[in-house]
Amino acid sequence: MGKIIAIANQKGGVGKTTTSVNLAASLGALEKKVLLIDADPQANASSGLGIDVDTVSLGSYQVIEHSATAKDAIIASNAPNVDVMPAHIDLVAIEIELVDKEEREYMLKNAIIDLKSEYDYILIDCAPSLGLLTLNALTTSDSVIIPIQCEYFALEGLGKLLNTIKSVQKIHNETLDIEGLLLTMFDSRLRLSNQVVEEVQKHFSDMVFDTIIQRNVRLGEAPSYGESIINYDVSSKGAVNYLSLAKELIKKNEL
Template identity: 80%
Template structure:
């Protein structure tokens, strides 16, 4: 039985998609069967895995409006053991279309629940908002990873996200857990980066992953080539960081 993990933070630019793509690829390399669901209308996870967004005919939009079965929307990727449900800009419209529907928060949960039998991990790359798309992802998930960048406004908005998670737990999904807080874009030369790490670890203690994702040029370059960091430069610091995170998650969940 697989585990569904949402990667969420309503702040943009914190490393959500970078984490979704590279964690998924790393879990695949470590011989776990992985499905990545792109639930962000910007479709960066889709293009970051080398898929031409303009060619998408079925993806997260059709999955959520239940016009296609989940199996029909799944694509193979170049990454070992990694499948993808892609996104397209038309996903922007789904929030408006879902508003009047009954049980609108459960559309994704219903569509993907049975896929847990086919995968070890299902990761959902969420949009940078706390709208219906992200709510659907949290309602469908067993846990959530929250990326936090090691910069000045790191903790701004975190309280709001944690409150959203609490209300999802209370109303829609009692089993939703926090998989962990992931510190990203760490630069050891900057005092501020070190201060953010200390502050987050002091406030949240065991909720914080041991692995810290460091700033890495290769990590920034990889999406423009449509590749995960594992395919692009397996010897880079970025690849080592995400393989370490994948191993940490596997160890925690196999315990």
């Protein structure tokens, strides 16, 4: 039975999509069968794995509104063992369309429940908001990874997200767990980066992944070629970091 993990933080620019794409590719490289669901209207996770978003006719939008089955909306990516349910700009409208629907927080869950047995990991790349799309992702997931960038406002908004997760646990998904806080964009030369790491580890000790994602030029270049860092430059620091994260995740879930 696979595990569904949302990658969420309402702050933009913290490394959610970078993590979704490269963790998926790293798990695939370690021979796990992975589905990446793109639940962000910007569709960067889809294009980051080589999918031409303009040609997408079926994706997460149609699946959430139940006009297509999950299986119909899945495409093989250019990363070994990784499939994608792509997003499209249409997804912007879903928040408005779901407002009057009954059970609106469960639309994604009901649509993909049968896929759990077909994948080892299903990752959901969330939009940078705490709207209905992210709520659907949290209601569907077994756990959530929260990327936190090692920069000045790192912890701003984290309390709000943790409160949202608590209320989802209370109302919609009592088994939702926090898989871990992931420190991203770390630059060892900067005192501020080191301070953020210390602060996060001090406050959230056991919840923080041992792996820290370092700031890496190759990691920033890879999406413009429609490739994960594993395909683009497997010897880079970014690839080493994400493979380490994938191994840590597998080990944690196989205990």
